[in-house]
Amino acid sequence: MKTHRADLLVTNGIVLTINSEGTVIEHGGLAIVKSRIAAVGTSAEMNKWTSPRIVDARGGIIMPGLINTHTHAAMTCFRGLADDLPLMNWLQEHIFPAEAKLDEKKVYSGTLLACAEMIRAGTTTFCDMYLFEDAVARAASAAGIRAVIGEVLYDFPSPNYGDLERGFAYTEKLIDTWRDDPLITVAVEPHSPYLCAPELLQRAAGIAHQHSIPLVIHVSETRSEVEQMQQRYGRTPVGFLAEHGILSSNLLACHCVVLSEEDLELLKEKDVKVAHNPESNMKLASGIAPVPQMLQHGICVGLGTDGCASNNNLDLFLEMSTAAKLHKVSTLDPTVLDAKTVLRMATIDGARALGIDRITGSIEEGKAADIIIIDIRQPHLTPMYNPISHLVYAAGGGDVTWTIVNGQVVMADRRLCSLDVEKVMDDVKRIADEIRSG
Amino acid sequence: MKTHRADLLVTNGIVLTINSEGTVIEHGGLAIVKSRIAAVGTSAEMNKWTSPRIVDARGGIIMPGLINTHTHAAMTCFRGLADDLPLMNWLQEHIFPAEAKLDEKKVYSGTLLACAEMIRAGTTTFCDMYLFEDAVARAASAAGIRAVIGEVLYDFPSPNYGDLERGFAYTEKLIDTWRDDPLITVAVEPHSPYLCAPELLQRAAGIAHQHSIPLVIHVSETRSEVEQMQQRYGRTPVGFLAEHGILSSNLLACHCVVLSEEDLELLKEKDVKVAHNPESNMKLASGIAPVPQMLQHGICVGLGTDGCASNNNLDLFLEMSTAAKLHKVSTLDPTVLDAKTVLRMATIDGARALGIDRITGSIEEGKAADIIIIDIRQPHLTPMYNPISHLVYAAGGGDVTWTIVNGQVVMADRRLCSLDVEKVMDDVKRIADEIRSG
Numbered sequence: 001m002k003t004h005r006a007d008l009l010v011t012n013g014i015v016l017t018i019n020s021e022g023t024v025i026e027h028g029g030l031a032i033v034k035s036r037i038a039a040v041g042t043s044a045e046m047n048k049w050t051s052p053r054i055v056d057a058r059g060g061i062i063m064p065g066l067i068n069t070h071t072h073a074a075m076t077c078f079r080g081l082a083d084d085l086p087l088m089n090w091l092q093e094h095i096f097p098a099e100a101k102l103d104e105k106k107v108y109s110g111t112l113l114a115c116a117e118m119i120r121a122g123t124t125t126f127c128d129m130y131l132f133e134d135a136v137a138r139a140a141s142a143a144g145i146r147a148v149i150g151e152v153l154y155d156f157p158s159p160n161y162g163d164l165e166r167g168f169a170y171t172e173k174l175i176d177t178w179r180d181d182p183l184i185t186v187a188v189e190p191h192s193p194y195l196c197a198p199e200l201l202q203r204a205a206g207i208a209h210q211h212s213i214p215l216v217i218h219v220s221e222t223r224s225e226v227e228q229m230q231q232r233y234g235r236t237p238v239g240f241l242a243e244h245g246i247l248s249s250n251l252l253a254c255h256c257v258v259l260s261e262e263d264l265e266l267l268k269e270k271d272v273k274v275a276h277n278p279e280s281n282m283k284l285a286s287g288i289a290p291v292p293q294m295l296q297h298g299i300c301v302g303l304g305t306d307g308c309a310s311n312n313n314l315d316l317f318l319e320m321s322t323a324a325k326l327h328k329v330s331t332l333d334p335t336v337l338d339a340k341t342v343l344r345m346a347t348i349d350g351a352r353a354l355g356i357d358r359i360t361g362s363i364e365e366g367k368a369a370d371i372i373i374i375d376i377r378q379p380h381l382t383p384m385y386n387p388i389s390h391l392v393y394a395a396g397g398g399d400v401t402w403t404i405v406n407g408q409v410v411m412a413d414r415r416l417c418s419l420d421v422e423k424v425m426d427d428v429k430r431i432a433d434e435i436r437s438g
Numbered sequence: 439m440k441t442h443r444a445d446l447l448v449t450n451g452i453v454l455t456i457n458s459e460g461t462v463i464e465h466g467g468l469a470i471v472k473s474r475i476a477a478v479g480t481s482a483e484m485n486k487w488t489s490p491r492i493v494d495a496r497g498g499i500i501m502p503g504l505i506n507t508h509t510h511a512a513m514t515c516f517r518g519l520a521d522d523l524p525l526m527n528w529l530q531e532h533i534f535p536a537e538a539k540l541d542e543k544k545v546y547s548g549t550l551l552a553c554a555e556m557i558r559a560g561t562t563t564f565c566d567m568y569l570f571e572d573a574v575a576r577a578a579s580a581a582g583i584r585a586v587i588g589e590v591l592y593d594f595p596s597p598n599y600g601d602l603e604r605g606f607a608y609t610e611k612l613i614d615t616w617r618d619d620p621l622i623t624v625a626v627e628p629h630s631p632y633l634c635a636p637e638l639l640q641r642a643a644g645i646a647h648q649h650s651i652p653l654v655i656h657v658s659e660t661r662s663e664v665e666q667m668q669q670r671y672g673r674t675p676v677g678f679l680a681e682h683g684i685l686s687s688n689l690l691a692c693h694c695v696v697l698s699e700e701d702l703e704l705l706k707e708k709d710v711k712v713a714h715n716p717e718s719n720m721k722l723a724s725g726i727a728p729v730p731q732m733l734q735h736g737i738c739v740g741l742g743t744d745g746c747a748s749n750n751n752l753d754l755f756l757e758m759s760t761a762a763k764l765h766k767v768s769t770l771d772p773t774v775l776d777a778k779t780v781l782r783m784a785t786i787d788g789a790r791a792l793g794i795d796r797i798t799g800s801i802e803e804g805k806a807a808d809i810i811i812i813d814i815r816q817p818h819l820t821p822m823y824n825p826i827s828h829l830v831y832a833a834g835g836g837d838v839t840w841t842i843v844n845g846q847v848v849m850a851d852r853r854l855c856s857l858d859v860e861k862v863m864d865d866v867k868r869i870a871d872e873i874r875s876g
Contacts, residue, residue: 076820080827084762084776117817223770282763283831285772312831313818318756322763324522325720329764332661334723338522379555380751380835382514382863383870389518393721393750397818398836425820432821 002050006031006038008407009049010371013057014387015040018064018347018362022340024387029062032369035182035407040363055402055409061374061387064362065124065403066316067350070254070275070304072130073139074102074110076117077431079308087222087284095309098435099131100159108135109427114314115143116421120414121315121397124370124405127252127275127304127354129189129216131160134174137184144410144418146370148354149174150189150216153204155197164200168207175211182406185356187214187252193237194225198244205246214250214355217241220263221255222286238263247272252353254304256294257287264290268297273353276345278323280306291327292336302350303342315397320346324392339392373402440488444469444476446845447487448809451495452825453478456502456785456800460778462825467500470807473620473845478801493840493847499812499825502800503562503841504754505788508654508692508713508742510568511577512540512548514555515869517746525660525722533747536873537569538597546573547865552752553581554859558852559753559835562808562843565690565713565742565792567627567654569598572612575622582848582856584808586792587612588627588654591642593635602638606645613649620844623794625652625690631675632663636682643684652688652793655679658701659693660724676701685710690791692742694732695725702728706735711791714783716761718744729765730774740788741780753835758784762830777830811840 011029017040031039031049039049082094107130118126125146128136133151140147151160151174153167161170171188178184188208190196196204196217208215220226220237229237238259241247247270254275256267267274276289294301303323305314320342327337351361360370374395376382381390381399403411410418449467455478469477469487477487520532545568556564563584566574571589578585589598589612591605599608609626616622626646628634634642634655646653658664658675667675676697679685685708692713694705705712714727732739741761743752758780765775789799798808812833814820819828819837841849848856 079821079823080832081823083824083827083831084773086772090772113817113820120817279759279763282767283772285766285770287770288767308832312827315818315834318759318834321717321756322760325717325760326764326767328723329720329726332723332725334524334528334721335522377863379551379558379859379863380753382551383517383867385517385519385870385874386521389521389750393521394517394746396753396756396834396836398834421817425815425817429821432823436823 002048004049006033006049006051008032009051009054010062011046011054011056013060013062013373015363016061016063016387017364018344019364030363032407035368037363037365037367037369039365057373060376063372064347065370065372065405066122066346067302067361068118068123068126068304068316069302069350069353070277070306071126071128071314072307073114073126073128073136074107074130075307075309076113077106077110077428079312081309101435102131104132104135106431107132108139109431111136111139112143112419112424113428115140115145116416116419116424117314119143119145119403119410119416121317122372122400122403123316124403125360127216131158137178141183144405144408146183146360146405148185148187148214150187152189152191153200154191154195155200168203171207185213187216189216192218193240194228201244201246208250214252216252219253219256220258223258226258236260236263238266242266250355257281257289259290264293264297267299274299274301275304275353276301276323277304277306278326279319280310284310288326288330292331300349300352301345302353303346316346317396320392339388342392343388369404369407371404372400374399375401440486442487444471444487444489446470447489447492448500449484449492449494451498451500451811453801454499454501454825455802456782457802468801470845473806475801475803475805475807477803495811498814501810502785503808503810504560504784505740505799506556506561506564506742506754507740507788507791508715508744509564509566509752510745511552511564511566511574512545512568513745513747514551515544515548515866517750519747539873540569540597542570542573544869545570546577547869549574549577550581550857550862551866553578553583554854554857554862555752557581557583557841557848557854559755560810560838560841561754562841563798565654569596575616579621582843582846584621584798584843586623586625586652588625590627590629591638592629592633593638606641609645623651625654627654630656631678632666639682639684646688652690654690657691657694658696661696664696674698674701676704680704688793695719695727697728702731702735705737712737712739713742713791714739714761715742715744716764717757718748722748726764726768730769738787738790739783740791741784754784755834758830777826780830781826807842807845809842810838812837813839
């Protein structure tokens with residue numbers, strides 16, 4: 001008896017709920033009503049549901065969409081512009097001159113391309129820090145992907161808003177514009193302890209606190225940054241943030257590559273969240289973040305790709321694989337960061353890191369329907385002893401067939417529904433031509 | 439005027455030749471006559487060629503197929519069977535019991551699946567070490583992929599051939615059976631210094647020398663192996679091989695994770711080749727091979743995936759990305775293993791490592807037509823400033839659209855031509871069911 005009516009049913013898959021018990025339903029599905037998950041269960045349990053629209057997972061994996069806790073989406077415009085260079089040379093001779101050519105329109109186009117790439121790779125939420133973030137929010141909204149966005153703030157004038165006072169005004173306006181948006185959450189985003197004076201940081205933290213929104217910042221990405229802070233303030237970046245009262249449970253500290261034991265204890269004590277970006281940290285030769293120690297301390301760690309200039313893709317499946325393997329070899333212990341732990345980092349722990357775990361990050365009744373389907377009927381995913389192993393160690397973003405965000409299908413059988421992908425690619429190709437021509 | 443006739447033309451792409459000058463043809467193609475490359479050039483230069491069969495690269499990248507210098511193909515049967523475990527537990531409680539159930543038929547099926555996966559990911563040559571290698575050769579031959587194969591030899595009886603004397607007979611028979619085969623090269627493959635007595639190694643080296651074929655061996659994969667050799671013989675594994683006259687230019691030493699400065703000098707002096715398997719070494723927490731030092735010494739290093747039980751896929755694009763990033767972070771130098779170097783490791787240097795660089799590894803007239811095409815019209819490969827950067831840092835095996843081996847199209851627009859991939863997957867699923875049921 002079909003007694004319940006859904007707007008969309010996802011059927012016939014292995015459901016990884018990523019709930020607190022890690023429940024796996026060997027053969028099941030879920031029902032979506034409006035934007036939310038109305039029911040999850042075995043195929044027998046789901047039999048009472050009917051819907052005008054049914055997506056058949058064909059025996060694949062049904063799971064929560066992945067959460068990218070740190071990126072600079074519009075940097076797709078600079079993908080592969082310069083690699084294999086010393087950090088300062090890379091930044092000053094290649095990235096900064098290219099960024100000087102950005103404007104709101106280019107950031108919009110670059111972000112749309114990033115959204116296309118992320119949706120195709122099963123990412124349903126990203127956290128962004130960049131310039132012209134209103135354009136980022138509009139692009140994410142147009143693409144139908146969930147995003148936490150915030151305009152970068154620092155001690156010097158910005159190519160977007162000019163002087164800092166206007167940066168705070170821009171941030172307040174973002175908060176006002178996007179309040180109650182179903183997909184967009186605004187965050188306050190000071191760049192880093194080394195580019196932000198204590199007053200900037202305290203004012204930023206005050207705004208975040210007042211609106212109960214995330215505060216996002218780069219912290220301890222490189223050794224030279226930590227040395228610089230030690231020389232200037234006699235403190236590690238984390239110690240400096242602690243001294244000024246910035247550490248709190250709504251703070252997302254991105255990178256945290258170089259941490260002391262005291263830093264780890266401070267992060268844990270204040271319930272600060274961490275965004276771990278292993279591929280970017282490797283490619284820029286920044287170092288290996290002490291993630292196993294963070295987890296031992298009980299710190300919440302999400303995964304991020306960082307921007308396309310230092311990765312050079314936005315595929316969180318590859319980031320999961322790299323994270324799991326990198327920490328094994330760096331500790332010489334094959335048991336650290338097991339597949340289950342890493343999958344949680346890329347889903348529910350990422351949602352916690354962004355303060356949106358009541359909304360997304362797992363398949364549970366009442367949460368937003370942020371869902372992806374993985375096609376496991378492929379040579380490189382055959383045979384399958386354990387779906388979680390495959391997701392972390394064998395799959396890639398190209399194995400995602402359907403992506404649903406907030407109940408809306410944004411990719412159907414690998415076809416993007418919300419974007420004209422050909423136009424999106426052509427627009428960024430033209431931007432690249434401009435950058436290339438100097 | 440179409441004055442030249444080819445069996446197959448590949449047109450309209452960016453040709454990365456990977457020849458000694460690293461020539462890139464911005465808009466060009468190549469002509470194939472029978473199994474060989476008859477001409478390479480710009481689109482204008484190729485205008486004189488005609489053919490009944492034309493493959494349009496549609497502006498994508500035309501390049502030599504990738505070369506996997508170390509794998510155990512049939513271990514696809516154990517993909518994801520056990521992960522995140524201490525090495526001895528993983529081997530003794532999971533891999534060895536599963537391997538005890540193997541037979542010639544299962545190795546054939548598992549290898550066919552590996553071939554399907556590799557062809558789909560742009561690999562055109564692999565070097566295999568396992569049991570029942572005649573089945574591996576037959577599977578590779580049926581799939582139409584180039585392979586260097588050899589039966590593993592060690593001091594104890596084998597589930598395939600029984601005692602060692604029969605192992606040598608089996609190897610001699612392989613050499614005899616596959617002599618002059620267009621795709622298969624037989625190698626002599628003693629397992630490792632710690633599982634092979636000096637007499638075994640010397641006899642194996644003698645056979646390889648007599649037939650001018652490769653000698654393939656695992657060397658210095660883990661610290662415990664090196665300690666064991668030091669205790670038993672007072673030598674490092676490389677020192678031990680040197681002492682017994684095994685080091686030579688036809689020796690492929692797989693892994694080489696733990697090397698002393700003296701080991702590096704010995705490898706260079708004897709022109710020994712190395713197969714580097716970064717993802718497997720990371721996942722098993724074996725360590726980080728000193729590849730930058732090997733390259734400084736002028737040692738030829740190819741890339742390998744190792745088997746699917748420790749990777750867990752056979753995608754050399756991902757292996758390139760990992761190799762480039764891993765050595766940057768381990769040396770804290772972003773300039774080491776640049777994209778161009780890593781791409782050569784996965785192509786021409788891999789061919790040199792296997793002693794087949796006269797046949798494959800680059801696009802040059804007279805070489806076998808082992809060619810792949812990469813579709814760059816995709817969000818994650820847009821824009822493109824530098825094709826080599828994209829191949830190493832942004833692409834994956836799923837971006838390969840056409841794979842040609844020895845002049846034969848084995849994948850056309852992502853469709854496998856030489857294999858019934860559904861049957862291949864079903865066969866290995868049944869093998870996995872058997873393994874799973876204990």
